[in-house]
Amino acid sequence: MLLLTLGYSAEAQSPNSDMTPRSGEATHDLTGLSLEELYNLDVIQLNVIGGHTHPAHEIMFGYEFMFMDMGGHLSGTRDVSEAEILRQFPSASTGMTVEEHMPEIMYAPTNKLTLMAMLPIKHIEMDMVLRDGFHFTEHSQGISDLQIMALYTALGSVSKGQRLLIDAGMSFPTGSIDEKNTIAGLDPSTFKLEYPMQLGSGTYDFRPGLTYLGESKKWAWGAEALTTLRFGRNDNGYRLGNEYNLMGWVGYALTDWFAPSLRVNGRIWGNVHGADPEIDSTFDAEGDPHRQGGRRVDFLMGVNFFVPEGIFKRTRVNIEGGFPIYENLDGPQLSTRWLLSAGLTYSF
Ligand SMILES: [Cu+2]
Secondary structure (H helix, E strand, C coil), X not given: CHHHHHHCCCCCCCCCCCCCCCCCCCCCCCCCCCHHHHHHCCCCCCCCCCCCXXXXXXXXXXXXXXXXXXXEEEEECEEECHHXXXXXXXXXXXXXXXXXEEEEEEECCCCCEEEEEECCXXXXXXXXXXXXXXXXXXXXXXXXXXXXXXXXXEEEECCCCEEEEEEEEEEECXXXXXXXXXXXXXXXXXXXXXXXHCCCCCCCEEEEEEEEEEECCCEEEEEEEEEEEECCCCCCCEECCCEEEEEEXXXXXXXXXXXXXXXXXXXXXXXCEECXXXXXXXXXXXHCCCCCCEEEEEEEEEEEEECCCCCCCCEEEEEEEEEXXXXXXXXXXXXXXXXXXXXXXXXX
């Protein structure tokens, strides 16, 4: 029932704005609700960067877990067998998992500006096989690149039901680009890990974007274009390719505490420019700077929970999982099988 209030407005900054209920909606007196309460009535907030904002002086703590499972190879959209890779390289990857733990904090100095900071912690594993059948696993683990972002509401407002946000983000090179592994039985046994196994970009990256957010009584929808633009070279003589993200989503509130959602996320990412002289580009495809780029469209289904009352009030839980519906890689490169994320946030 709380969701019925979404269509009504009582924006603290402009008490004279549109206070009349829209036609067709039930009438309740919501003028007593603060802006904070109005924001938090919205059960649907996808856990995507730039996907939601906070009212003035609100703080949010969050934790997000992400998992990606990769296996099988593509070159363009064509399946490439392990045998075919082993004719070209002395070793081939057979699978990879990326596990990410991400604490985040958000704070809104004003109703129009929300700031956020995130520090991902990654654990990456890649299974490899040599021509002679020898199997080994590569590991890397540690903090990735610190992300900060400002979300500025340029047009619209929560009470109007539609908003356009300008996203201005920055990524700092706190993640290691010097991850090495020692593998017994391999010669040389200690070697620098390939580009996808490194934890950070090694460069200061800009993340500009635009987010459109829409919400009605029971629906929330949105679209976002977010890029990662990299310049120069890192300490190891390369920079990762730029990234371009375009996504759209829709969520529907079945109750005041539960909303399923659908999201489509398209990504284009470029090849590595330059090369780390310590990474062997002939040992496997993952070490070749020209076999890193790709395009992918993911289809994701989510469930979003919101605690409207009690001690856990304003706690949100998001669980989302999906798989690529289109993948085109500068390969041979490992294909993504499925993705899963789970987030927990608390605002006060
Ligand atoms: Cu938040």
